[in-house]
Amino acid sequence: MSEYSFKYGSTLCNFEIQSEDLLHILKPRYADPITDVQKKCIEALMNPIGTPPLERIINPGENVLLIVSDITRAWIRTNQFLIHIINYLNDLGISDQDISVLIALGTHRPSTEEEKQLIVGDEIYNRIAVYDHDCFDPEQLSYLGTSSAGTPIYIHKKVVAADRVILTGGIVFHLFAGFGGGAKGMVPGVAGLDTIQHNHRLTFYEGESAGLNPDACSNKIEGNPMRQDITEICRKVNPDFLFNAVLDAEGNFIEFVAGDFETAWLKGCNIIRQLYGVEVQQKADLIIASAGGYPKDINLYQSVKTMDNCIFGGKEDSVILLLAECRDGLGADEFLQWFQYDTLEKMEAALKQNFTVPGYAAYKAAYVAKYRKLILVSALEEKVVKKLGFIPVKSPEEALSLAYSLTGEHPKITLMPYGANTLPILI
Incomplete structure (x- = not known):
């Protein structure tokens, strides 16, 4: 027997596993953190991928709009690099008065002034005009036609009117867009509600009860x-x-990529694959996973990403033992409301009528509950966990005992101590 530790909230949980039952231990690869953020920012700006340097793109007197992520993406630490971009623009002859910042809220609630200050940093907040995007306000939007997928294109007027636009953000695996970052700063970031909902409905096949399109998934x-x-x-x-x-x-910052919104982003996606995509040769009967402790398991909504990653590492109808404290409950206010629909088909129909990201996360949770047996160690009320379709337990010991009773005496086990960040890739 060997003992393994998993983060749970601010504590650790330990499991003893028979070595012969262990298939994989999936962990992110190590990369050296950036020690001089300013230097690396400037290097990226001066050596872009797929575009000329900014000094050959932007001219003094032009107005420049920077699009930044909202407070739900505080992990990107925009305030640590945005100041270096703006100071660099100043060096190119662009005054603070000609620079503005637009917060890419997508469908999220407005930012408070305190949140705006946290996002951009104290100095930039006091120097530069900072605005919120509002996807619900037609007066803020310009219509730019229709995409080949039939999506009506509504984009914030400030983006359309600006002489120069710079997208910023962070890159991670994404549940249905493949990866975060890149063009997601534009859609859903600063797009209108009709644009966002039509685009997000592409995660499903067309037609009644057609189900999820499996190509709208992480890493694709x-x-x-x-x-x-x-x-x-x-x-x-x-x-x-x-x-x-x-x-x-x-x-910690590992790399900055700059240049063309697609070409430079693709380089960042490949780095994410190298860091967090972990190859597996066989799917497991039992996955023991942690979201990674607080704040990654602060609520169930945040823990759905871990559930989705676990799907890729386990056989159909396998067992997932998930450690997610959920000290703040379910998370998004509307999350539980989606479970008024008692089948995936009904939930899908409702999402096609009114797509929301919390609704999609609820659908993913319901999907996991249908196609996997998920044992949840959490602080949530037992009746709430059961309503979600999961099996509630209060201790790691009880959870492991139940997992073995569901899988048999010697299941093939994969451990995912950083489940929110690691994606199993079958080879």
Whole structure:
């Protein structure tokens, strides 16, 4: 027997596993953190991928709009690199008065002034005009036609009116867009509600009860209908430059990529694959996973990403033992409301009528509950966990005993101690 530790909230849980039952231990690969953020930012800006340097793109007197991620993406640490981009623009002769920042809220709630200050940093907040995008306000939007997938293209007027547009963000695996970052700063970031909902419905096949399109998934770009639509729309808007960050599981900067919004982003996606995509030779009967402790398991909504990653590492009808404290409950207010629909088909129909990301996360949770047996160690009420279709337990010992009773005496086991960050890739 060997003992393995998993993060649970701010504590650790230990399991004893028979060595002969162990298939894989999946962990992110190590990469050296950036020690001089300013230096690396400037290097990226001066050596872009797929575009000329900014000094050959932007001219003094032009107005420049920077699109940044909202407070739900605070892990990107925009305030640590945005100041270096803006100071660099100043060096090129662009005054603070000609620079503005637009927060890419997508469908999220408005930012508070305190959140705006946290996002951009104290100095930039006091120097530069910072605005929120509002996808629900037609007065803020310009219509730019229709994509080949039939998506009506509504984009914030400030983006369309700006002389130069710079997208910023961070790159991670994404549940249905393949990867975060890149053109997602444009759609859903600064797009209208009709654009966002039509684009997000591409995660499902057309038609009643047609189900999820499996190509709209993590780690897939080519052939992913949602991502291809996002890219097409972004190319129509044609932002001038991109600056994206790649971070490790501890929140340290690993790399900055800059240049063309697609070409530079693809380099960042490949780095994410190398860091967090872990090859497996066999799917497991039992996956023991942690979301990675607090804050990654702060609520169930945040823990759905771990569930989705586990799907890729286990056989159909396998068992997932998930450690997710969920000290703040379910997370998004509307998450539980989606479970009024008692089948995936009914939930799908409702999502096609009114797509929301919390609704999609609820669908994914319900999908996991249908096709896997998920044992959840959490602080959630037992009745709530059962309503979600999961098996509630209160201790790791009880969870492991139950897992063995469901899988048999010697299941093939994969351990995912950083489940929110690691994606099993079958070879």
